[in-house]
Amino acid sequence: MRGETLLRVEHLTMRFGGLVAVNDLSFTAKAGDITALIGPNGAGKTTVFNCITGFYKPSEGRVALAHGGEAAFAAIEEATEKGARTLSVGDGAIHLLERMPDYIVTQHARVARTFQNIRLFSGMTVLENLLVAQHNPLMLASGYSVLGILGLSSYTTRQREAVELAKAWLERIGLTERADDPAGDLPYGAQRRLEIARAMCTKPILLCLDEPAAGLNPRESLELNTLLRDIRDRDETSLLLIEHDMTVVMEISDHVVVLDYGVKIADGSPEQVKNDPKVIGAYLGVEDEEVAAVEAEVEGRA
Amino acid sequence: MAVLSQSTAAGAEARVPDRFVSASKDAGFAALVTLGLCVPLVTLRTDSEEGGELILVPRLGLTAALCLAIFFARLGYLLLWGKEARAARQPTSRKEAIKTVATPRHSLTTIGLPIALGFAIAYPLLVTVINGGLSEARYWIDLGILVLTYVMLGWGLNIVVGLAGLLDLGYVAFYAIGAYSYAILSTTFHISFWVCLPIAGMLAATWGVLLGFPVLRLRGDYLAIVTLAFGEIIRLVLINWVPVTNGGAGIASIPRASFFGLPFNDDDDGFAAFFHLEFSPMHRIVFLFYLILALATLTSIVTTRLRRLPVGRAWEALREDEIACRSLGINTTTTKLSAFATGALFGGLAGSFFAVRQGFVSPESFNFLESAIILAIVVLGGMGSQIGVVIAAAVMIAGPEMLRNLGFLKAIFGENFDPSEYRLLIFGLAMVVMMIWRPRGLVSTREPTVFLKERKSISSDLVKEGHG
Amino acid sequence: MAVFIQQLINGLTLGAIYGLIAIGYTMVFGIIGMVNFAHGDLFMVSAFIALIVFVLLTSVLGIGSIALALLIVLVVGMLLTSLWGWAIERVAYRPLRGAFRLAPLISAIGVSIFLSNFVQVIQGARNKPTPPMIRDVIVLFESQGYTVALAYKQLMIMVVTAILLAAFWYVVQKTPLGRAQRACAQDQRMAALLGVDVDRTISLTFVMGAALAAVAGTMYLVYYGVVSFSDGFVPGVKAFTAAVLGGIGSLPGAVLGGIVIGLIETLWSAYFSIEYKDVAAFSILAITLIFLPQGLLGKPDVEKV
Structure with missing residues (x-):
């Protein structure tokens, strides 16, 4: 192609x-x-x-x-x-x-995008930012929340996969160490990379x-x-x-x-x-x- | 070196009377303003004579007392907590002070809720022992029920305001829908409470979607005002739609809840007889206490779970940045509606509980003030924080209630003084003071929903408040 | 037709009062982007001040001329209500400036609750009636036995509103204060850098809004002849509706919105049902915000991506 x-x-x-x-x-x-x-x-x-x-x-x-x-x-x-x-x-x-x-x-x-003036979810952690990007498949896996509330294991598996994808991207942008820090705390350059990784998670x-x-x-x-x-x-x-x-x-x-x-x-x-x-x-x-x-x-x- | 420190010490000493003088001046000014505000509103009371003519009753003493009270309050504040007083006490820079505030506290949020739950479970026993009997503890158990109702309402609204960042000033509408659903279904169709409860919740959630749908495009204060308007419309409809709601007179003799089929009466098939207890009307009260505790706990568990699900994360992401959400393929319309519906659902459940507890509903129980109180609990608690809501509900609801017990005030202000008259006055004042004291609420840090290595609380400086 | 014209006159009068309150909302929202929730209750406070001063002047000091008494009531009411407006801003809003967005709103709701309950405690919970102050009417015409009349008090309300609107419009458009207000509305930090005293400008905005609320309060008292501690909330929300309908931030818009709301409310009561008149007003608010969020005279807001 x-x-x-x-x-x-x-x-x-x-x-x-x-x-x-x-x-x-x-x-x-x-x-x-x-x-x-x-x-x-x-x-x-x-x-x-x-x-x-x-x-x-x-x-x-x-x-x-x-x-x-x-x-x-x-x-x-x-x-x-x-x-x-x-x-x-x-x-x-x-x-x-x-x-x-x-x-x-x-x-x-x-089609995913980033923004000229970075638009991260600054009060959420780096990892959470990458999980929000996988909203749609995860939503499906959680049975539109109904099954998720009941704590079904199929969702847990799917969520683990989502975390794995996020980890892979954190590795690629060199932010693994900062996964649990709020996105708004990252230096500017790291925020740019995170925004790209977040878009790629879709x-x-x-x-x-x-x-x-x-x-x-x-x-x-x-x-x-x-x-x-x-x-x-x-x-x-x-x-x-x-x-x-x-x-x-x-x-x-x-x-x-x-x-x-x-x-x-x-x-x-x-x-x-x-x-x-x-x-x-x-x-x-x-x-x-x-x-x-x-x-x-x-x-x-x- | 010695000379230097000596002179600083002398300077500090010299500054104390200075500070006193400037504080007095400031307090004097405040007293003067108070005087301006009190004339003529306080100084002259309008009273109706026989025949309807208004006469003026001068109250110079009260005016003077208010001005003096403001003077000393301001003076005391400036000397003890004023900027200069704080500067004199701790020579730390402002920056450092902020840092210590921002230090996340793990303990409160993680262990707070279980402790609160444990306390709530033991509460009826505790007040019974303290008051020396179940019947004597009735006031305290009623107060507990009231606080728990507001905790549940606060948690429900927290989903909308705290998590999704959508400012809803008409939340009481869903409370009303829940209450009237049960009242009408039980009095007209004789459906039992346990069947009505989920129906009322579902009806409220449906209304949440119906009312939420048109306002999704609105942001911030506009959303607040439209939701306020919706709340008022619902109340006005309740007043005017007499055939269904019985208008302003309300619906009375709403059937009481049974203990899974066992009614709370002294019949042979009643609750007391079944468990071989001596009949006491307090059984029902204690049952209601545990019922609202269970409903509130359900609210808390569901909210906590939802936060860790994609929908909950989408709510919080929506609060942080709606445009970014859309760029990630999140349907913000359904996300907002789901927040509205979930919040409304819990409002409806709490409403049903209200109806079954009171046995009577009328539109006046669902005015704007209720919405304002619930919102104040959420904001004061710290947006999104569950334990914060518990503390705030206890402070805001139980606090003014305590006024009734302050008998000694009568000794000061005379026999005609009724402290409970001042309940709302103090409530309004408390809202202002608490906002100025902690604009971000009591628990302002945010707990992440997922972590790789370590759960770190997020300082409120970074967490956004939402735009819509 | 005659009934309609009479309702039109009544609606315009009511609309003028709403318009005066609405200006206070619009100016404050325009400059600091905050819904001053306590504004409706400030209006109620001003009506009480007017009531007390009026009773003091007429029954205690024995001033015979109603016109002179009303003029004094208006001036004193404006001064004292302005002081209330200033004090509220200083105590409840200024410490929260630039803070978290919800905090000032909650604080304003707190002030609103405080004010209505303060008046209730201090002046009693009952309605306070005054004897009718101005009774004379101008009979415009009669048709089919129905007299269409313009009461002097209605005329006075409309004239006072028109004069004050012109005066405030002049202040906002032509004076340095107005320029400072518009600068603060655009960008407070930049305005401060350019030497505008932001605190003072915002204070003055609250004072101006309060003064107009006092005029509205006095007019309300003259028109209805009765006031109670709970009279602030509903007119407040309707005036806010008027401000939004007219386009928030726009002074003529506020008055136009007030007149539209006043007319709709009066005509709705006359022709449909008086019970649902408030439902009509609130529905208009919702519909306006949903379909025409920039209002009649406001500027549209483009979403920046």
Whole structure:
């Protein structure tokens, strides 16, 4: 399945009153890739994320996710016409995310996310955070609490498995020692890693990370790169990330989409994007030729 | 070095009269404000003459007494517990002080509940021995029943407010639904208490879902106000729907509960005869005490278990961060509704108990004040803490009740002084004082529901209070 | 038709009183985001102060002119109720500022319980009637034997409400105090950094709310001619409903909401059932919050993710 298209965003538009935050955006993300969504402040990146993860209902456009290989996309029109959220195609299924409420996106379409300003359950322990992420399977195992209250052993077994999964993730993010500490007590970098681990405990096929490197020091940033690559290579999870830190983007992403003022201005490999004059212009706010002029001036003064 | 310490000591001594002067000034100001507040509300009492004309009765003495009382209370507070007084006593920095408060106390929460349960089981025996007879202990057992009812209500509301972080000011509605369910089912359809009890619980839970559903989108104070409105609507319907509820007159002669079929009377097939005891009306009272104890214990056990189940963890996660919950695939609507329904269920059970104990229900028992008292118990106890609720219920319910026993106050304020008149006044004042003293409640630490190596209590600084 | 117009006049009068109380809720909620639960009881306290001062002026000091007596009652009532408002904020709310969100609410409920029981203990539990103060009415027209009249007291209530609303609107919009209030509403810490005395601003907000509650209390007494210690809760909740309906934080919204609630209540009583008038008011509160949480004149709140 790796290398096949996983997510297809088509003509996505999001308006808030008169403001057009995202305008006619289309791009795709491949399974097994780390796809980066970059752009200057206010370019509409987080809005795109919120549309993909169901927190916003897009004004227009379609966001489709294929389970079990890109063959499922064949049914995209059928699903759209039927008004279905999900349509099974052979072994796989097509999910139209823009039609789903946020929690269904995670529960059924298996898209998980993190937030720009970390949203951990700070008054719960690290371990509890990871167990809350496994809510849905555990809820089922507890017979929607009815059997759980009676103390059935099937639930106990399932809970032990959930703890094992949590322990495995704690191992991977290096927080085993702090499992019983409140999440709010962790240092910033550890909170970022915990949020990623928590999202991974929902067993997503697509993980959306909103500025995972923001506020990290260089060492933590390196650790994060390792973790993200590790997720891409070891888990059945593809990544979509918003990032400001260009070094992170260039180092780990396989595919980069650049947004400016809600419009896509570039799409390609990190190499291609890096040398795109439009991208440079957008980031520095001036035309290509002027960049050189400004640089020369600055150097001259120094 | 010696010179230095000498001068500091001298400085400290010199500061004492200073402190006294500034405290006096402050207290004088407080007394002056009190005077302003008392004129004319206290100083002139309106009384109706014959014929309905209002006349004013001056009460200068009372005004002066109040102002003086405030003056000395403020002065005493400033000198003994004021900021400067504390600074003079302990030269620790504020930061350190916070740290000691935040140190988790394992013992209270883990061993507190079993101790409380043990005490409650022994309580009727204890008060019987102390008062020298079962009948003589009636007042104390009644008081125990009252406190336990509020403990149960507090635990029920705790699920909604303490765990799920949803502020419910209309909890009394479910108490009322439980009470009226039993009252109506038993008087109209002659269904026994033991059948009605689960039905009443289920009805209350259903209403919890019905009332909860429209308000799920609301947050914080708005949710509080809408739940308050729902509580009032239910009460007004109880008053006005006369054919069913008998209106403001209430429903009387509600059948009493039997001991699993054995009625508490002096018949041959009664409880006393069956167990070959001498008949005493106290048997029923003691039975009611253990009944509410059992119901409260059930509430506690179920809540404790639910907390360790995914639904309980989802409630707490919801309190911490609703958006994060949704991002993890949790259906926050059903999660909130389940909290509402579970809380309402226990409210309904407690309501049925209330009806069977009183033998009479009327809408006036279910006014907003009841909701406020239950909420105050939850918040004062420390949100989410079960033992906290027990302590708070004991303090808030038994405390004002104790006023009745303070006969010596009559000696001070004269024969006409009825301390129980001041029950609610003191209750309101106590709510303010306790909140200022402990804004996070008595037991503010949170116990984790699961642990790998060691259970560590979580300081209240980190635990969120919920938004909705 | 005639009945309807008469009910309209009655509803507007009642609405004006609710609007005056609602301003107190809206201003406090706007600046510190707290439902000042004791505000309704403060209104009741002010009605008692007005009653006592009125009786003192007319029967003890023997002032013959009702207009002069009412003016003095209004001024004294506003001053003394403001002091109550200030003292309550200072004692029960200020120590809890920035604390846990539920604590001030519980404290406010405590104050509310305290106030009503304080008045009960100190003034007695019975209803306190006053002789009718202003009896004259303006007959507007007659139709089918039904006289539609505008009582002078109704006219007075509407005029006083309009003048005070204009005055307070001016203060909040145009004066440095109003600017400081709006700054504190946005961000207290930032306002403090910029030299706004936050404590003083919040105190003044409570004082202003209390003064308006005192006006409402006096008007209530004039209109109904009777007050009791338990009269604070229901008007309080209805005024809060008005504040929410109008859009919390908005002064004209509070008055508009008050008028809507007053009209609905009066018309409901006249045409449907008087027993369920409070149910109607509470249902409106619930419906508004559920379907129009920003109110009629408020700004919508967008969920930040």
